[in-house]
Amino acid sequence: MSKKSSSGSGLMSSAGLMRYYEADKxxxxxxxxxxxxxxxxxxxxxxxxxxxxxxxP
Structure with missing residues (x-):
């Protein structure tokens, strides 16, 4: 079985996107x-x- 790396999953899912609460601040x-x-x-x-x-007028 292969091990899943948790360090890269967050980066790929939010590539170039800003979260709403970060923009609201x-x-x-x-x-x-x-x-x-x-x-x-x-x-x-x-x-x-x-x-x-x-x-x-």
Whole structure:
């Protein structure tokens, strides 16, 4: 019988692939509520600038 080598099995199964939890550690995390608040603030600023410069319909 032949012996299976456990040292090479992990390397061949993940050749060139990054695991999800490794990619998640390096990502920038932003709270969804802060994205919504930022969008509302920017939208309000655009509306106010349009009103101040006479571009409001």
């Amino acid at each position: 390096k990502a920038i995390h932003i709270d969804p509520k802060s994205v919504l608040v930022f969008g509302v603030v920017i939208g309000f600023a655009i509306i106010m600038l349009n009103a101040m410069y006479g571009l409001w």
